[in-house]
Amino acid sequence: MPVNFTPAPPEQLLAIKGVTLGIVEANIRKPGRKDLLVIVLDDGATVAGVFTQNDFCAAPVTVAREHLSTLDSKSSIRALVINTGCANAGTGERGIEDARTTCAETARLLGCASEQILPFSTGVIMEPLPLPKIVTGLPRAINNLAADNWFAASEAIMTTDIVPKAVSRRIALNGTTVTITGIAKGSGMIHPNMATMLGFIATDAAVSNPLLEHMVRHAAAHSFNCITVDGDTSTNDAFILMATGCAAHSPIVDKESREFVQLQDAITGVAVELAQKIVRDGEGATKFITIQVESGKTVEECRKVAYAIARSPLIKTAFFASDPNLGRILAAIGYAGIEALDINKLQLYLDDVLVAENGGRAFAYEEKEGQRVMKQAEITVRVALNRGQAAATVWTCDLSYDYVKINAEYRS
Structure with missing residues (x-):
């Protein structure tokens, strides 16, 4: 089960004025599960997104990027279409055409241009999109549009996730009261290079498009770009931020304004919570691990150290076993690629327990204290490089037997 994570009940998820959601069982891969979601936006909403940096990106990523880049001041994104069960990645030109057909069919039903639709897919790679099932499901999804469908929407984008992930x-x-609601999916193949597998956040705030683009990049950098489950960057990663402008306040157009900072902080907070839920629901995870690297010369070198620790299978399996084999952490720090690192200045802590200093085991460290911390469901690893003022935080989980089992049976 996910680590200290119970999904929010449906009644706690707040509707966003100007957003409706429709969900249907289209039998894309397996019967009896929600697998097709349509998110419809009122005309005039602003939309911004960031996408995977994987060179083998999925067809819907290519099409969504195109559609966002071709918008002008006279048009806006009207809908997002998300399917699970098939990633439509590694599908060549057919995949691109299938993604475009999905947009065209949705646009026909909504009475807008196909360029005003953004497609998203998640699931098995290198399998063709079952387009007839999607085309058949779209009218039913649109007929089911409702403002309070956020919980069902969070279920509809799940693949190997155990629980849905949503925040309001x-x-x-x-x-003026402003509302923010977001959903995300992700459990495995999580080591993003911009965002998560799929994440969607909407607000009724009024924000200019350039500022919304700044907000989505800022939120991704402080949330979805700070997590790893298994070190694999997906072909389908996408994080979309939508602002309907339906709240009764003057549009935010100044990046230096108090309102901009306040809204950006709130949106980033929602993104952080969603990102942490992904790690807590990591495939087979039994522990949630925060890695804090501080007093580095740059944020980038702190992130290098944090990710070296977070990605190591040896370290992750030691956490699963509650084994304080902490030399593995020192080894990861050593191969992180930090120029002129003075290991004699470095300090390593497990929660509040000083484990290593002066190039080796701390004089007062006792293994029973390390074992005590390692048995916890939530653990903080803190590394003090003691060479500057920069810091970075990454969230990860352990690596268990179930991770192998889940991925060995994924296509079964």
């Missing part, structure tokens, strides 16, 4: 928040902007 309300803030006051200059006396």
Whole structure:
């Protein structure tokens, strides 16, 4: 089961004015499960996104990028279409055409241009999209549109996830209530190079498109770009931020304004919570691990050290076994590629337990204290490089027997 994570009940997920969601069982891969989602936006909404940096990106990523880049001031994104069960990646020109047909069919039903639709897919790679099932399901999904369908939507984008992931928040902007709701999916193949497998956050705030693009990049950098489950970057990663402008406040157009900072912080907070839920629901995870690297010369070198620790199968299996084999962490720090690292200045902590200093085991360290911490469901690894003022945090999980079993049986 996920580590200290119970999904939010449906009644806690807040509707966003200007957003409706329709869900259907289209039998894309397996019968009896929600697998097709349509998110419809009122005309005039602003939309921004970041996508996987994997060179073998999926067809819907290519098409979504194209559609976002061709928007002008007279048109806006009207809908997102998300299917699970098939990633439509590694499918060549046919995959591109299938993604475009999905957009065209959705546009026909909504009475807009196909370029106003963004497609997304997740599931098995190198299998053709079952287009007839999607085309048949789209009218039913649109007939089911409702503003309070966020929980069902979070279920509809799941693949190997055990539980749905959704978050809502309300803030006051200059006396006006603004609502933010987001959903995400991801459990394995998580080592993003921009975002998560799939993440969608909507707000009724009014934000200019350039500022929304800044917000989505900022949120990704501080959330979905700070997690790893297994070190694999997906072909389908996408994180989309939508602002309908339906809240009764003046549009945010100044990046230096208090309202901009407040909204960006709130959206980033939602993204962080969703990202952490992905790690807590990592395939086979039994422990949630926070890796804090501090007092480095640059944020980039701190991230290198953090990810060297977070990606190591040896370290992750030691956490699963509750085995304080902490030399593995020192080894990872050593091969992280930090120029002129003075290992004699470095300190390593497990929670509040000083484990290593002066190039080796801390004088006062006792293994029973390391074992005590390693048995916890949540653990913090803290590395003090003691060479500067920069810091970075990464979240990861352990690597268990179940991870191998889940992925060995994924296509079964």
